[in-house]
Amino acid sequence: MRRFRLSLFVKYAALIVGLVIAVLVVNGGLDLWFTYQDTKQELIGLQKEKAEAAAQRIEEFVTEIQQQVGWTTFAQWALTPIEQRRYDYVRLLRQVPAITELVELDGKGKEQLKVSRLAMDVVGGGADHAQDASFTEALAKHVYFGPVYFRKESEPYMTMALAGSGRNAGVTVAEVNLKLIWDVVTALKVGKEGYAYVVDRRGRLIAHPDISLVLRDTDLRSLPQVAAALAGSGEAVALARNLAGRRVLSASAAIPDLGWHVFVEQPLAEAFTPLYAAALRGAAIVLFGLLLAGLAGLFLSRRMIGPIRTLEAGARRIGGGELDHRLDIKTGDELEELAGQFNRMTEQLQESYAGLERKVEERTRDLAETLEQQTATADVLKVISRSTFDLERVLDTLVGTATRLCAADIGIIWRLEGDVFRPLGTHGASAELMHAFAQDLPRPGRETLASRTVQEGRIVHIVDVLADPAYKYGEAAKLGGYRTALGVPLVREGVPFGAFSLARKEVKPFTDKQIELVATFADQAVIAIENVRLITETREALERQTATAEVLQVINTSPGELTPVFDAVLEKALRLCEASFGHMFRYDGRSMRLAASRGMPAEEVGWFREWVPDKGSAMDEIVRGAQVAHIADVIDTDAYRSGIESRVKLVEVFGARTALWVALRKDEALLGVIVIYRREVRAFTDKQISLLQTFADQAVIAIENVRLLNELRDRSAELARSVEELKTLGEVGQAVSSTLDLETVLTTVVTRAVEIAEADSGTLFRYSRERREFRLYRAVGFDETLLAEARAIRIPLEHSTLGLAATRRAPVETTALVEMPANAMRDLMIKAGFHSTVVVPLVYGERILGGFTLQRRTGKAFPANVLSLLQTLANQSAMAIQNARLFREIQEQSRQLELASQHKSQFLANMSHELRTPLNAILGYTEMMADGLYGELGEKAKGVLERVQANGRHLLGLINDVLDLSKIEAGQLKLSIEDYSVPAVVQQVVSATESLARNKSLELTSTIGEAMPAGRGDERRLTQVLLNLVGNAIKFTDKGSVSIRALAANGQFEIAVVDTGPGIKPEDCARIFDEFQQVDDTNTRKKGGTGLGLAISRRIVQMHGGRIEVDSTVGQGSTFRVIIPQRAEETEAA
C-alpha cells in the first residue's frame, strides 16, 4: 500500500516540478543579464558625476585662492607703503583660512615681507629666493603651482606663486594648506565601502581617506585606471583592481589647471549588491514553483487511497475498545463487503462484554458497605480530635454512631460515680426513659446491664431482657421498649468504671462483627474521658503557678511597698483556696496588727485592726511556733465561746466557719500571719494548705526586701553627703588650676565654703600692703545695704580678728562675736545679727594676701573638719591669687615675643616660596632628563644628574621644613583630620627608609601591637614625624639596628623609634626639640641636617594633643617616643 502511494506521488510531482523549473530558470537568467548591464552603466555614471563634482570643488578652492591673492599682483599695490601691504596680507589671511603664510618677493627675488599665521611676521627680512622654482616659474608663467609637500611631516601643503604685473614686478608666494582637499575626499561617500582619492600629474597620491598612504608618498601609476587617466586617452578603465587588489568599479575626473585627477571607486562586491538580490529573487521563485508542484502531487495521491485509510482507521478504533463504532464505506466493491464483516464481528464482541459487567457491579456493592463503616469510624475519630474539651458531645457522637452502625435503637454510656451509675452520653433514649433512670440510678450488682458489665468486667450480651431473671429494670425496659441489650465495659488501668450499652427494640442478637465494633467505640470513649480528666488537672496546676508568678511580679514591680504585695497575696490566696475572706497581720512581738484585708467591707475592718492572741487559740499556737493552724469550724472554739466581740462578730456577722492560719516567719522570727475563712464548714485540702504556705513565703520575701531597701537608702544618703564635700574640694581645686580668672576662683571658693560650713554668709577680704588694711572684696549672703556698708569699712591689720588670724597664719573661730576685738566691721556684723564666725587668713609664703570669713546667725560652733577644709580652701585661694599675678606678667611678655616671632615666620614663608619656584623647575627638568625624554644620557652625565637631583631634593626638603615651621608659627598650618591606620603609616615609613638602612648595613625592624584600632588624625603629618625620627635614627646610627614599635593602650598610640646610635647627653635631651638645635659635636656636623625636623615633629604631635619624648644613654642608643591620642581632634595650633 505504501509503495503504491509513493510511486504515484513521484509520477505526478516529477512532471509538474520539471515544467515549472524549466520556465523559471530561462526567465530568471535573461532578466539577470539585462539588469547587470544597466546597473553597471548607471553606477559608473554616478561615480563619474561625483568625481567631477569633487574635482570642481577642488578647482574652485584653488581658483578662489588664486583670485584672492591675485589682487596683490597689481602694479600699483607694490608701490603702497610696507605697513599698508602688511595690513592687506593680514586681511588676506583672515579671508582665506587655507593660506598659512604669505611672502612678498621683489623683482630680484628678495623677501620684502612675510606674514604668517603660525609665526612672527617679518618685515624687510631680505632673504634671497631668486633661484626658487616658485619665483622663476611664476615670473615665466605668471602663475605657479608647486608640488604637494608635507609640513611638520604630516600637513599637506602646496606653494602657489603669482607674479605681479608691470615691469620688474615681484612675486607673491602663498603657502596653501590642502587639508581641505583631504576633507573633500574623506567626506565623499559612495555606497558603504566606496571612496575617492586624488593623484597629481606624476601619479603620486595626494589625498586619500587613508592619510597614511598619502604620507607614504605612494605612486599609483601602476594602476591601469590611473595610467589611463594620466595618459589622457579618453578611454577610461571602468573595471580594475585597487591598491589592495580588490576588484573595483572606477571613474575619474581631471583638474586641468593643476594636472590632478580625482578618482571615485567602489568595490564590485558592494556595487553589484542589487544584482545579487535579483538572483536571489529568481531562486526564490524556482523554490516556490517546486513547492506548488509538490503540493499538486500530494493531492492527487490522497484522492486515490482515501477509502483504504478509512478502513484502517476503523479497525484501529475497534481494536482500541470502541465496540459501538461501525464502518461506513459506500464504495459498492470488495472494500464495502470487508467493512460489513468487520461490523458483524464487533456486535458479537459487544454482547459478551455486557455479562461480565453485571458480576463486577455486585462485588462493588459489598465493598461499599465495608467502606461505609470505616468512614463512619474515621468521622467519629475526627469529632473526638476536634472537640477534646466537650466531653458530652464526643460521647453523644460515639454512642450515636455505634447505635447507627450496629442497627440498635438506644445507646447509653454509663459511669460509676461513688455508688451509682450516671449516664454520660445517650442516643435514641426518650425523655421519659432517662427520667425513669434518673429516679432510680443503677447501683452495683447484677440487676442492670451497666452494673452487671462492670461487675463481670467483660462484655455482657442479654438476648432478651424480659427473659433474663436477674434483670431488675423490666419497668424501664417496657418504658423504653427495648429487648436485646449489649454492654461493653469501660476500663481504666484494668479496673472497669463504666459501660457502653446498646439496646434493640426487638429480640435480635448482635453479630460478632457488631460486638467488635462496639468494643472499639468503648475504647474511644475511655480515651476521651481520660483526656478531659488530665486536661482539667493540668489547668488547675497552671492556675496555681500563674497566681504565684503574679504575686512575685507584684513584689518586683513595687519594691519598698508592702500593701500592694499583701493585697495581691490575699486576693490570690482567697481565689485559689476557695475562701471567702481573709486577713494579713504583722506581729510586733506582742500583738498582731492588721496589714491587709480582702473580702470584707472596708468599714468593718476596724474590728480586726489589732488582735491579741488568746491563750490556746489558733493564733496563739502560731505565736508559739506552729507553722499552720486549721480549724474545721470556729463555732467549736473557746475564742468564740469567750464572747469577745470581735470573735463573735467574725462568726455571726461575717459568717466565718472553716479557718486556716499560716505563719509568716523569717529565721524563726515571727513576722505575721495570714488567715483565710470559709463561710461554710469545708476543710481546706492539703494542696490548698501548701499553696497558702507558698503565698506566706512570698509575703516574707516582700517584707525582707523592704527592710533591705530602707537600709540601703540610709547608707546612700550618708555616702552622698561625703561625696558632696569631696566634690567641693575638687571643684575649688579645679577652678584654681583651670582658670586664671581670679574673680571666678574666689567667688567659687566663698560660695562653696558657705555651702559646706552651712553658714549664713561668707566674705572675702583683700589686704593692701601699702595701707596695712583689709577691704571687702566679695560677699555671699549679704543684702544690698549690708554690702554697701561693709564695702565702705577699712579694717586695720592691728585690732581686728582678720589681722589676728593673718599674723597667726591660722584660722580664728568664735561663737560670740562680741568677745572679739572691737572695730567697725565687728559692730556691723553684730548689727546684722551674726553670732558665730570663723576667720581664715589667705597667706602665700610670708605675704598676707587677705582672708575670708564665714558667719552664722546661731551661736553654733563650726566643727573641726569644716575648719580644716576651710584652711585648705584658703591655701588654694592664696595660690590662685599668686598665679593670677604671675600670669599677667607672663601674658605681656608672651604677647611681645609672639609679635616678634610672627614677623620672623612671615619673612621665612615669603623667602622659602621665592626659593621654591626656581628649585621646582630644576627638579622637574632633571627628572625629565633622567627619564630619558631628552635622549639617552651617558653614565657620567647620569651620575652628575643624580647628584643634582639629590642635592636639589635636599634643598627643597630644607625649604619645605622652614616653610612648615614658619606656617606652624604663624598659625597657618591646619591639620586635615581623617581616619588612618598606624600599621599603614609604619609600613610606609619602613618602605621609604629601607634602602637607607640597607646602605649602612643597619637592621630595620618594625613591631606592631595586636588589634590596633583605627586612628584619627592627620596621616600625612604623622607619617612626616615618624619619617623624621626614623631618618634621624638611621642617620646617626653607624652599626646595630633601628626598630619601630607601635602599640595602643589607654586610648593612646605609643610609637617608639629605638636605635643603637651614639646616644644623647642628658643636658642635650631637652634642647634637641628647639629650632635650629642639633647636638653640637663633630659627629653631628658630619651628618648634616637642618635641625628643624624634631622641632616640626614636636609641633605636629602637640597639635594632635600628644607629646614626644626622648630617652637616651650615651654610647648605648636613644629611644624617641611619640604618644598621641587615638582619636585626635585638632587642638589649638601649638
Place this chain on the structure above:
Amino acid sequence: MRRRELIAALLGAAAVWPLAAQAQQAQKTPLVGVLMIVAEHGPEGQARLKAFREGLAALGWVEGKNVRVEYRWSAGDAALVERYVSELLAMKPDVILANGTPVIAALKRTTKTVPIVGVLVTDPVRLGFVANLARPGGNITGFSFIDSDLIGKWRQLLSESAPDTKRTVLLFDPLINPQYYDLLGDLGPPPSGAPEIAPTSARTMAEVEGALATMGRSKESGLIIPPDGFLVAHLKEIAALAMQQRLPAISVYRQFALEGGLLSYGPDVADIFRRAAAYIDRILKGARPADLPVQQPTKFELVINLKTAKALGLALPPLLLAGADEVIE
C-alpha cells in the same frame, strides 16, 4: 489541516530568510575613555565636550547606543590625572582620548598597548610620545597644539597692542611642563626691539598673584598664558588679576579673552576636538594609531577684548583688528 500548516511554514521561512541573512551579528559596544586636563564645569570644558560629541555624532556614533564613553575631568590636578589613568585603564577601553600634555605623559608611562588619541599635545616628538609625526609608530597619535613659533607670535601680538612692553612673562608649571624651556630655546633670542620672555613658575594661585604683583610694579610688562592644566582652570581669576595690575595679557585660550583678558590667539580648540572624534572613529573601525599621522592645528583664532583694551588705556592698531576673528566690545 496538516497540509495548510506545511504551506504556511514554508512561506514564512521564505519571507524570513533574507532578513535573517541581513541581520548582523550582535557585537560588544566599544568603550571610549576620555581624560580631560580641564574641569568639567566651566566654559572651556563644556566647549570641548560639545565639539567632541558633535564630531562623534557626525560619524554616526551615538553615546550609550553604539558606543560607550567614560569621561574623567582632572582640572589640572596631577594626582587626579594619575588616578583617572588607572581607573580608565582598568575598564579596558578600546581607545582613550587624552587631552593635555601631562595626561598623555601619564598614559605613556602606564600603557604601551591601549590606543591613545592625544589632543592638544605640545612637542610630542621631543617628549617621546611618537617616533615621528607622519608615522607615530606606537600606540599614541593625535593632534598637536602649540610650537615655539606661536610663542613668538604671542609676543608680537602683545607688543603690537601695547607698544610700551619691555618684558613679557610666560607663566607655567615648571614641574609638570618643563618643555617650555625647550620651546623658548627653539624660539631663540628676541629680535632687536622685541621684548624678552621670562619663564615664571605658576603652580598655585598664590604664585600667580605674586608674579603678577611684581609685574604690576614694573609697568612695562606683558603676560603670556600658554597651555597649562592649572592655568586653564583659573582663566577668569587670572584675567581679573591682570586687569587689577593693569597688565596686557594674551593666552592661547579663546576663553581668556571672553573672560576679560586682552587677547587670545591660538588654534581653534573645538575644531581640533571635532577632528579627534574622526580619529576615534577610525581606530574603532580597526585603524592602528601607529599609522595615523599626528595632525597640526589648521584653524587659528584671534580674539580681542576691546573693553579690556579701553580699560587698560590701549589704542589698538588697525593692523591687529584686521586680523581678529572676534572683537568683544
